[in-house]
Amino acid sequence: MTEYSVEAHGLTKYFEGFTAVDHVSLEVPAGSIYGVLGPNGAGKTTTLRMMLGIVDPDAGTSRLLGNHKPQSVRSRVGYLPEERGLYPGMKAREAIAFMGALRGLDWAEGRRRAAIFMAELGLERVIDEKIRKMSKGMAQMVQLIGSIIHAPDLIVLDEPFSGLDPVNQERLEMLVRRERERGATILFSTHVMAHAERLCDRIAIIARSARRFEGTVDQARALLPMQVRYTPRDAGGDVAASLPPGAERRGDDWHFAIRDDGVEPLLARITASGHGVAGLSITRPGLHDAFVHIVRQVDAGFAADARADAIEESAA
Amino acid sequence: MTSLLRTIFVVARRDFLAIVATPTFLLFLLAPLFMIGMGAIGGFGASQLADSARGAGRIVILAAPADIEALRAADTRLREALPGNKPATLELRVATANDDPVAVAQEKGSDTYAVMSGPLAAPHIVERDEDSRSGAYLALLATDVLRDRAAGAVAPAAPRFESLKHGGTSIAAQQSIGFGAIFVIFLLTLLLAGQSVGMLAEEKGNKVIEILAAAVPLESVFLGKLLGLLGVAILFIAFWMAMAVGGGLVAMTQVDPAALAEAGTTAANAKASAALLAVEPATGWPFFIGIGFAYFIMAFLLLGAIFLGVGAQAGTVREIQMLSLPITILQVAMFSLCSAAASAPGSTLATVAQIIPFSSPLAMAARAATDDARGVHLLALGWQAIWVALVIMLSVRLFRAGVLSGRSNWKFWKRGTGAATAAAGAAETASGQ
Secondary structure, three states: OOOEEEEEEEEEEEEOOEEEEEEEEEEEEOOOEEEEEOOOOOOHHHHHHHHHOOOOOOEEEEEEOOEOOHHHHHHHEEEEOOOOOOOOOOEHHHHHHHHHHHOOOOHHHHHHHHHHHHHHOOOHHHOOOEHHHOOHHHHHHHHHHHHHOOOOOEEEEEOOOOOOOHHHHHHHHHHHHHHHHHOOEEEEEEOOHHHHHHHOOEEEEEEOOEEEEEEOHHHHHOOOOEEEEEEOOOOOOOHHHHOOOOOEEEOOEEEEEEOHHHHHHHHHHHHHHOOOOOEEEEEOOOHHHHHHHHHHHHHHHHHHHHHHHHHHHHHO | OHHHHHHHHHHHHHHHHHHHOOHHHHHHHHHHHHHHHHHHHHHHHHHHHHHHHHHHOEEEEEEOHHHHHHHHHHHHHHHHHOOOOOOOEEEEEEOOOOOOHHHHHOOOOOOEEEEEEOOOOOOEEEEOOOOOHHHHHHHHHHHHHHHHHHHOOOOOOOOOOOOOOOOOOOHHHHHHHHHHHHHHHHHHHHHHHHHHHHHHHHHHHHOHHHHHHHHOOHHHHHHHHHHHHHHHHHHHHHHHHHHHHHHHHHHHHHOOHHHHHHOHHHHHHHHHHHHHHHOOOOOOHHHHHHHHHHHHHHHHHHHHHHHHHHHHHOOOHHHHHHHHHHHHHHHHHHHHHHHHHHOOOOOHHHHHHHHOOOOHHHHHHHHHHHOOOOHHHHHHHHHHHHHHHHHHHHHHHHHHHHHHOOOOOOOHHHHHHHHHHHHHHHHHHHHHO
């Protein structure tokens, strides 16, 4: 057993001249929950597909569970594709057992586990219902169960939360945590930050076909300065003078950012200023802000490139 | 390898059940009933026509009373020995003074092919058709009677008949068995293998293809789908075989002697089928039927693989329908080639038909009827199996490159080289045979 469940290096994919994925590397530690975040069309799905060997990369290598051939560890991998799909004529229990059987699970065992999983997730009513009679969200839960029914060591979920109601999203988070406790590694992609923030041990942010960040959620949040909300007790006088430049007043509150080492000096200055403290909060910005920050930076870089190209062209 | 087989069977099982457990399948299964029904109606009509014609056809001799018995005896004797189509029923009439043979020939109520009148030594024969043999037969009868009279009672030859039990089946009969095998295999594959053209459209439509592609090798998806359909085809054939055997048994127990006597033709049919059974393909019936079935499976897999591969490329139902026409034409072309080859066993044409992989199953089935070599069939089956694998591999590569990843610059020779050399090697051994 290697330290990493997934080691992908320099995965690259071109689609007719357009680079869909550009040298993306992912290292997912065994037993962790790993999030691949990115805006729509960033190349998350193609990255996952290459990683799993569904699509051949134009460059780069992928090792799953320490094995160079993704095909040879198929039975130890579970995958929920982005484009959901089940045979509409199959009953839920059969569909789950079928997906298990594809991964090498015995049919009878698959049916047995399907009933247990479905009961746990509040789907016992539709165990013997045909897929075509189910709502989209229910079918998605069935497919999700199908992709983990064989107790895989590596679970890859592509946008698992999209299309689910909050209750089912909660159940899915519970399921993900439980699978991790069982010892599985979970890798999922999403563009909803709340889930990543709650679940992920590590994240990678992919934007414009390339990996732009890799690390823990806290490391991502640390990319942005801490945000301070300060409410003076005595709003009279020049409060702004004792605050860092750029402080912005909203109602009674003042909002501004400080560097990590600026907390103590700030407290000292506020105390010294004599305006008093009615309220004070110093918080890290959420993953959401960090994500938007990173993606904006990348986009700005692209815009700048485009401008530079335009200037070059007009010069020539 | 075992896991590959297992996944093939998982896919095949799903497909088989998905096809069989639908009301549409019942319609599919019973479809030949329509064919049989139409055939029965057509056959009934035709037999009605034939019956009315047969009952009415006759040849007439207007003879002197002294000649009547001699002519009748000659007719009985000669009619038995004549091969092929027997002459029409002979009607003997005592000649009267004012007979007009033309009027007799034109009598209403029956088809009269020829009328003979006058003395036997110089008869006058009125024929409807110049080329017909009816007039000649009448002349032959007259000659025979005259010769008998001249020679007196000549002892007939006492022949000793010996039937050829082994190798006795004529080449023509064996060739028609071969042709029959070609036709049956062709018809079954045409009816059944064509279904595979739309099979992957289902997965593409409901997006299951990505689950399959992620979980199992695409080769086993393709093979599994083919096997599932093959299972359906075998079920279909087994059902109709059972129906035929069951129907035969029921008919045997239900038909009472009275009905048998009434239907005199049944006896003739039974005689004909007994004669057919006496005809034997060169390799013997059990081997021939077994190898014919094996070749059916191969033909099915080969054509099914092509249909499946082509269908996998199609994006819409309309495209699928457009694409299935060229394949059907290919199939018919192979059928014509094999039919031509079956009528000329041992010729270059036959050898070519046996080597071209897509006509090989048909042509080899025909060869089993005329050639008693058995080892060559093993070689042919292997050769065809290689091509099934090759077609599937190519389909998978095309599918992966074109449909799954949406890119155009695929290189089928990159991984296909090993198989191609193997195929080339097999081609050499096959042509060396």
